[in-house]
Amino acid sequence: MRVLILSVTAGFGHHATAKAIGDMLESKGAEVHTLDVYAYISNLIKTTIDKGYLFSSKHMQTLYRLVYQLAENNGASYFNSAPSIINIINALGASKFAKVIANHVPDVIICTHVFAAQMVDELKKRKKLADIETIGIVTDYTLHPYWEDVPRVQYIVTASELLTYRCVQRGLPEDRILPFGIPVHPKFNEKLSREDAAAQLGIDPNKKTILLMGGSMGHADHVKNIESLSQIGTPFQFLVVCGNNKKMLYHVEQFASHYQGSCKIYPYGFVHNVEVMMSASDCIVSKPGGLTVSEALAKNLPMLLFDPIPGHEERNVDFLVNNGMAALITKHFPIDEAVYELFCNPVRLETVRRTMSEIAHPDATERLAEFVLRKR
Numbered sequence: 001m002r003v004l005i006l007s008v009t010a011g012f013g014h015h016a017t018a019k020a021i022g023d024m025l026e027s028k029g030a031e032v033h034t035l036d037v038y039a040y041i042s043n044l045i046k047t048t049i050d051k052g053y054l055f056s057s058k059h060m061q062t063l064y065r066l067v068y069q070l071a072e073n074n075g076a077s078y079f080n081s082a083p084s085i086i087n088i089i090n091a092l093g094a095s096k097f098a099k100v101i102a103n104h105v106p107d108v109i110i111c112t113h114v115f116a117a118q119m120v121d122e123l124k125k126r127k128k129l130a131d132i133e134t135i136g137i138v139t140d141y142t143l144h145p146y147w148e149d150v151p152r153v154q155y156i157v158t159a160s161e162l163l164t165y166r167c168v169q170r171g172l173p174e175d176r177i178l179p180f181g182i183p184v185h186p187k188f189n190e191k192l193s194r195e196d197a198a199a200q201l202g203i204d205p206n207k208k209t210i211l212l213m214g215g216s217m218g219h220a221d222h223v224k225n226i227e228s229l230s231q232i233g234t235p236f237q238f239l240v241v242c243g244n245n246k247k248m249l250y251h252v253e254q255f256a257s258h259y260q261g262s263c264k265i266y267p268y269g270f271v272h273n274v275e276v277m278m279s280a281s282d283c284i285v286s287k288p289g290g291l292t293v294s295e296a297l298a299k300n301l302p303m304l305l306f307d308p309i310p311g312h313e314e315r316n317v318d319f320l321v322n323n324g325m326a327a328l329i330t331k332h333f334p335i336d337e338a339v340y341e342l343f344c345n346p347v348r349l350e351t352v353r354r355t356m357s358e359i360a361h362p363d364a365t366e367r368l369a370e371f372v373l374r375k376r
Helices: 013-027 037-041 043-059 061-074 077-081 085-104 114-125 145-149 161-169 194-201 222-230 246-258 274-280 290-298 312-322 335-344 346-359 364-375
Strands: 002-007 031-036 108-111 133-137 155-157 209-212 237-241 264-268 283-286 303-305 326-328
Touching (some): 013 364, 031 037, 037 085, 114 133, 194 274, 246 264, 283 335, 290 312, 312 326
């Protein structure tokens, strides 16, 4: 079976989801090709979408939130009444991308970003994809309003069956909804003991360990967070992942080289062994990106979340906090209080872990692969 996975560069998570799905399908014998939709239409458009997303989500949060809420409140009709820039790009690039798809002759197309799904929907509308099965992957714990506007994408994979009611209320027929969970790489479903993980990292398995992350671009003030957490008095180990933010990595390394407290600080840039770090940790402090959250759920790692991007990440926080799986760090509930409260109450900590295990879908990628390959 030939599977074509379509993604869009807007942060790192959508490509990571595409790789997780692709690796699983290939392990089961499928022929897989993964493409960045806009890279095949125009590198300028690809770069503009990526940079525009990163800039607006960080520096124009009020406007970003307003646009999301307008779309959320008005539903799919919001997009039909006035074509968006993305719709225009898809309309102009559809013919070119149809030829790309035709060259791959896929049996199934999987979209890990809604913009890719919109392109597929446009091609379906033009009768360009014939009988190719199409599947969209929602990589957040909500239904982004754009997903309501791709009626020709046959199936929509959601993060949890708890979201099915919301999806139906937003207009998705229940027979289109596949509540498999957000696909994460199979390595997050592999059992790795704390001791073995600590040995791989060269850290003490007997010390409380906190994993500090800030997304692929390292959007977090890790030095400030370490200073706050050091006030608790516990000799923590900090695994500090700075992603692609080289400036932040430099600051953390400089701080660690002069730090004289009882904690241990281990700075990292962009890493490929997050599953090992999660296995060695007692909790994660992170932005609430859908993929990171799903990886933590798969590893049963309690979460303290901060600084959600307006819109979809705020909805992730709503889902996780309302279901008792995470806490949100705020100005009035700072990181040191959040960590102290989490660790000083073993009963609560165990309740959080139990709830996470009940709602998590560590087998999401395998379930999706089995669904895709069911007709071969």
